[in-house]
Amino acid sequence: MFIRLVRNELEKTWRSRWIVFAVMAGLFVLIAGGLYIFYVATQHRWSPPPAVAWQTTLRDEIAANQSSIAQLQQIKQQQGGSAGGPFRGGFSIDSVIARDQQAILDDQYLLDNNIAPLQSFSITLAALFGLGGIVMFLLLRVFGWLASEQIAGERSDRTIAILLSRPMSRDQLLLAKAVASFLISLAVVVVTFLIVYAMLAFIEGSLGPFTAQVAIAVDGSKPVGSGNLVVMSIPLFVLMCLGASMLGVLCVQGMALLISVVTGRWAAIGITLAVLFGAALVSAIVSGIITLISGNPNTAHFLNYLFVNVLVPVSAIAPVFGNAPTEAGTGMKEFGSQLATLAVWTVAFFAAAWLLFHRKQEAG
Amino acid sequence: MAAIVQVDRLSKNFGRVRALHEISFSVAEGEVFGFLGPNGAGKTTTIRILLGLLNGDGGTAKIGGFDCWTEHAKAARLFGATLEQPALYGFLSGRDNLRLFARLLGPVDEAQITELLGLVGMTERGDDKVKRYSMGMRQRLALAQGMLGKPRLLILDEPTNGLDPNGIHGLRILLRKLATEQGLTIFFSSHLLSEVEELCDRVVVLHRGEVKASGPLSEVVNVKGFNYRIDVSDVDKAMEIVRTIEGATVESGTIKDSITVSSQTDLARIINHALVAAGIGVDQLVRTEKGLEDVYIELTGVAPGSPLSAPPPPPPPSPPVAVRR
Numbered sequence: 001m002f003i004r005l006v007r008n009e010l011e012k013t014w015r016s017r018w019i020v021f022a023v024m025a026g027l028f029v030l031i032a033g034g035l036y037i038f039y040v041a042t043q044h045r046w047s048p049p050p051a052v053a054w055q056t057t058l059r060d061e062i063a064a065n066q067s068s069i070a071q072l073q074q075i076k077q078q079q080g081g082s083a084g085g086p087f088r089g090g091f092s093i094d095s096v097i098a099r100d101q102q103a104i105l106d107d108q109y110l111l112d113n114n115i116a117p118l119q120s121f122s123i124t125l126a127a128l129f130g131l132g133g134i135v136m137f138l139l140l141r142v143f144g145w146l147a148s149e150q151i152a153g154e155r156s157d158r159t160i161a162i163l164l165s166r167p168m169s170r171d172q173l174l175l176a177k178a179v180a181s182f183l184i185s186l187a188v189v190v191v192t193f194l195i196v197y198a199m200l201a202f203i204e205g206s207l208g209p210f211t212a213q214v215a216i217a218v219d220g221s222k223p224v225g226s227g228n229l230v231v232m233s234i235p236l237f238v239l240m241c242l243g244a245s246m247l248g249v250l251c252v253q254g255m256a257l258l259i260s261v262v263t264g265r266w267a268a269i270g271i272t273l274a275v276l277f278g279a280a281l282v283s284a285i286v287s288g289i290i291t292l293i294s295g296n297p298n299t300a301h302f303l304n305y306l307f308v309n310v311l312v313p314v315s316a317i318a319p320v321f322g323n324a325p326t327e328a329g330t331g332m333k334e335f336g337s338q339l340a341t342l343a344v345w346t347v348a349f350f351a352a353a354w355l356l357f358h359r360k361q362e363a364g
Numbered sequence: 365m366a367a368i369v370q371v372d373r374l375s376k377n378f379g380r381v382r383a384l385h386e387i388s389f390s391v392a393e394g395e396v397f398g399f400l401g402p403n404g405a406g407k408t409t410t411i412r413i414l415l416g417l418l419n420g421d422g423g424t425a426k427i428g429g430f431d432c433w434t435e436h437a438k439a440a441r442l443f444g445a446t447l448e449q450p451a452l453y454g455f456l457s458g459r460d461n462l463r464l465f466a467r468l469l470g471p472v473d474e475a476q477i478t479e480l481l482g483l484v485g486m487t488e489r490g491d492d493k494v495k496r497y498s499m500g501m502r503q504r505l506a507l508a509q510g511m512l513g514k515p516r517l518l519i520l521d522e523p524t525n526g527l528d529p530n531g532i533h534g535l536r537i538l539l540r541k542l543a544t545e546q547g548l549t550i551f552f553s554s555h556l557l558s559e560v561e562e563l564c565d566r567v568v569v570l571h572r573g574e575v576k577a578s579g580p581l582s583e584v585v586n587v588k589g590f591n592y593r594i595d596v597s598d599v600d601k602a603m604e605i606v607r608t609i610e611g612a613t614v615e616s617g618t619i620k621d622s623i624t625v626s627s628q629t630d631l632a633r634i635i636n637h638a639l640v641a642a643g644i645g646v647d648q649l650v651r652t653e654k655g656l657e658d659v660y661i662e663l664t665g666v667a668p669g670s671p672l673s674a675p676p677p678p679p680p681p682s683p684p685v686a687v688r689r
Contacts, residue, residue, distance in 0.1 A: 004467040011464065016455045158451040162509065165415035166468040167440035362417035363378065364408065364447075 005172060009150070009180030017146060024142070024188070028195050035199065051206035054120035058107045065100045065107075072097050106224035115215040115231055118317070121208035122200040123234055127241040130196030131189065132314030136245055139192065140252050140311055143185045144272045147256035150177040151357070152268035160362055174357050178257060178350070185249045189242070210234050216317055220330030230332045241314045244335070247342050248311040252276065254349030255307070261357040279308040307345035310338040368393045368442070368517050368549050369414065373423035376409055376573075383409040384573045386423060391551055391566075393516070396543045398564030398581070399553040402664055406573040407553045408448055411521045414551075415445055427517065444515035448522045450506035454495035458486055458505045461494055462512060469513040480508040485534065499526030507535070511542075518542070519551040524559055532556075536563055557660050571664040589654045592625040592632060597645030599623055605642045606635060621647075626654070 014021075040046060076093050110117055118124050129135065151174075154160040163173055201207045214237050215229045222228050232240070256272045263271065287300040294300075303309055316334040369391035376384040384406045391397040401407050412418045413425045416436035425432045430439035452461050462477045481490040484504040494502065503526050510518055520539075524532045540563065542548045554560055560567055561581070568578040577584050596602040599616055602623050606614040612635065614625045625635060632651045639646050 001470075004471075008464050008467050012453065012456075015460075016453070157453070158447065158449055159453060160451075161412070161415065161417055161447050162445075162451050162465060163468070164417055165440060165443075165445055166465075167437045168468065169437055361419065362412065364412060364417070 001168065002172060002176060005168065005176035006180050006183070009176050010183065013146065013180060013184055017149075020142065020146070021188070028192075032195070032199055036202075039203070048202045048205040051204060054116045055111060057120070058111050058117070062104050062107050065104045069097055069100050069104075072100075102223050109224055110215065114213075115229070116212055118214055118216060118237075120214065121212065121234065122204040122206065123197055123208050123210065124214055124237060125200050125204075126193055126197035127238045128314060128317070129200070130193040131241040131245040132312050132317075135192060135196065136189075136248065136312045136314070139185075139188065140248060141273060141276050143181070143188075143249050144252045144256045144276050145269055146184070147177075147181045147253040148260050148268040148272035149265055150181060150257060151260040152263050153260075153265045155263075155362070156265035158364070161364065164362060170357050171354070174257070174261075174354060178253065181253050181257075182246075182250060185253070186246060189245060189249065193238075193242070217331045218333050220317075220334070241317075244313040244339055247339060247346065248313065251307055251342050251346040251349065252311060254346050254353060258349050258353040258356070261353050261360060276308065279306065283309055304338065305341055307342065310341045313338040313342065366393050367391060368428055369397075369551065370424070370426045370429075371410070371414075372425075374410070374413065374420045374425050375422040376406075376413065376418065376420050382573050384413075384420070387570065387573070387575045388423075389568045389575060389578050391517075391549060393549050394543070394547050395565045396539065396550045396552060396563055398560035398567035399551060399570065400555070400557070400560055400567055400660065401570035402555055404572075405570040405664075407570055408521055409573075410570070411445070411447075411519060411551075411553060414443075414519060416440060442515060443517040443519055444510035444512060445519040446503075446506040446510045446521060446523055448525060450499075450502035450526075452494045452502060452505060452509070455493065457491045457493055458497070458501075458508075459490045461505065462508060465509050466512050476512070476514075480511055483511070483538065484508045500528055500531045503527055504531070504535075507538075515548075517549045517551060519553075521553045522555070523552070524554065524556055532559070539563060569660065569663050576663040577659070584659060589626060589628045590630055590632070591652050591654060591658075592627075592635065593619070593622055593648075593650045594625060594635065594639070595619075595622045595647040595649075596639065597621070597647070601642065602639055602644050605638050605644065609634060609638060 043049065072093050076097075079093075109115075118128065151160065154163060164170065212234055213231050214234060215224070215231045216237075217224055218228045218230060255275065256268070259271050259275075260268045283303050283306055287303050290300040291297050313335050316330055316338055317332065367390035369389075371390065372388050373386040374384055374388070375382075375386050387406070387410065399407055399410070409418065410425075413420050414427060414432050416432050416439065419433045427439040428442045430436075430442075432439050452458075453464065456464065459477060459481065462480065463472050466472045466477060478487075481487050484507050486501065486504055486508065489497070489501060494505065497505065503523060507520070507523060510520070518539075523535060527535060536559065539550055539552070543550055550563075552560065552564060564581060566578075566580050567584055569576045569584065594602065599621060603614050603616065606612050606623065606625055609631060611629060612625050612627045612631055614623055616623055618624070625631075630651070632649060636646060636649055
């Protein structure tokens with residue numbers, strides 16, 4: 001019975017909203033085509049570039065950093081007494097030299113231990129960009145919209161009365177709608193990931209290994225070292241990113257369903273999109289003001305308990321390219337805390353939707 | 365016969381608005397039951413409670429002995445329903461709509477879907493998208509949807525909405541056939557008195573959330589007598605003459621140059637003779653037997669076609685006796 005219900009929901013979404021998926025596919029074709037044209041125009045070649053081993057990239061990076069340090073020290077000597085004085089940007093020559101030295105140490109650590117940084121392979125890059133960042137930001141809004149219609153749309157079309165008068169519980173209907181929404185979004189996310197992977201594999205000139213180990217910093221703001229690294233295989237890393245992204249999707253769908261059980265179609269779509277876009281915008285403005293006043297970006301970190309700010313947890317590890325300290329609030333620790341926050345919000349949204357739907361009087 | 369629908373002291377309020385006040389009635393298995401009342405009487409609210417869409421504030425509503433709210437899944441196995449406005453997916457074909465709704469009941473029986481499309485006269489248009497259907501076609505498909513899974517009880521909320529006279533006639537024949545041949549219990553809500561009069565064994569008349577009358581049609585329609593519409597050359601004089609005839613009650617007609625008369629016994633010839641003898645030109649005399657319509661007006665105080673009621677019903681089913689000169 002439940003499988004038939006899910007099948008119904010999948011069929012309804014596909015038959016009524018196939019145009020949304022067609023538009024998304026069209027956008028991908030346009031973006032991929034545009035990038036390819038750009039590649040051909042700039043690289044003067046039609047085929048992928050030759051692949052470069054990650055060890056080579058790291059050695060090149062070490063060499064570049066060493067040359068950068070040498071140049072900076074030269075500048076420092078020329079400046080004489082004002083050694084290490086601040087640049088216009090507020091940072092000093094010394095701090096840049098220290099950062100480059102740390103980057104060399106980090107790269108050397110990774111080379112010595114045969115641990116590849118995250119940006120080494122097209123598949124790990126695809127996990128970071130295809131399952132995080134702007135791609136997921138936009139996909140989440142589409143999934144929120146589709147989920148918000150699930151019950152509200154039936155109410156506007158009056159078909160909710162037929163569904164609820166049939167021999168099944170409201171739990172079954174709500175669950176079937178949640179499962180169908182989730183399955184559709186999972187398919188879209190996986191396909192998106194594969195497309196991004198294909199594009200990156202072309203740019204990198206290689207599909208890359210699937211069994212190698214990659215490392216992620218626990219705290220992205222601290223130097224890489226044995227105590228600040230989580231090492232895992234590529235399949236595990238990709239699955240972890242996929243799971244985290246899907247938890248974000250589930251959270252959005254829970255919120256959308258909660259709105260959907262109490263309103264009609266257009267109100268549900270409007271409120272869902274207003275929350276997803278509006279709350280993120282308001283939060284960004286508030287965060288900016290707090291940071292400006294306090295002068296410390298960590299002061300606004302409490303906003304990460306707001307679900308709209310943790311919907312794409314992969315973004316917390318995306319800036320961590322393993323071999324150089326980055327900003328605070330990145331790394332596996334932050335990733336874990338965002339997942340926990342998301343899980344709490346997701347459970348709360350679904351519980352509230354379930355409670356309200358159980359009591360909802362469908363007066364027509 | 366055992367009652368399949370049992371409603372006992374059922375009440376429902378929407379905020380301060382009292383939609384139903386302690387209504388009680390039952391529907392026996394196999395009967396065609398008429399649920400009558402003007403718009404806003406509480407018919408749809410009652411049906412929504414029976415379907416498990418609303419929970420009553422007091423009293424009980426049961427189908428097959430199962431509470432419609434707390435034991436909804438069990439009660440819902442027994443009935444199929446259509447709503448006042450046909451609820452269908454416009455982006456799917458008629459056949460796909462039936463497939464989708466059939467899946468809510470069990471494995472899809474393609475043969476039954478084809479049979480139902482044929483039964484409601486939708487075989488040819490079954491593969492067209494519902495958004496291209498007329499209102500009447502949607503009503504017919506909704507009826508097929510209600511009959512999916514061979515229910516014991518068919519609950520129809522204003523099923524003649526949007527149907528043309530041919531469609532109404534066809535629906536009446538179909539429902540009668542279903543009741544007699546398949547023993548289906550039919551719960552038929554309508555404000556179209558002629559429909560109920562033609563079709564139903566028993567009726568309940570609802571008005572402002574209260575049951576005004578209930579019972580076998582012959583008991584509820586316990587109004588004997590005749591109504592006459594007479595088109596005359598002089599209304600005032602004609603009214604004066606008719607007032608002198610014993611047993612006749614007269615009032616000026618709603619149509620220009622006509623009077624309306626009612627009587628317990630048939631006075632058509634006497635009235636006609638008296639008017640002609642007094643030198644009044646009689647252009648037309650139409651006699652009808654009193655029916656459910658008159659009871660309805662008496663019970664609810666709402667005349668069909670008045671602003672409080674729905675659109676006027678189609679012409680009365682009993683053929684009028686017309687005397688033309």
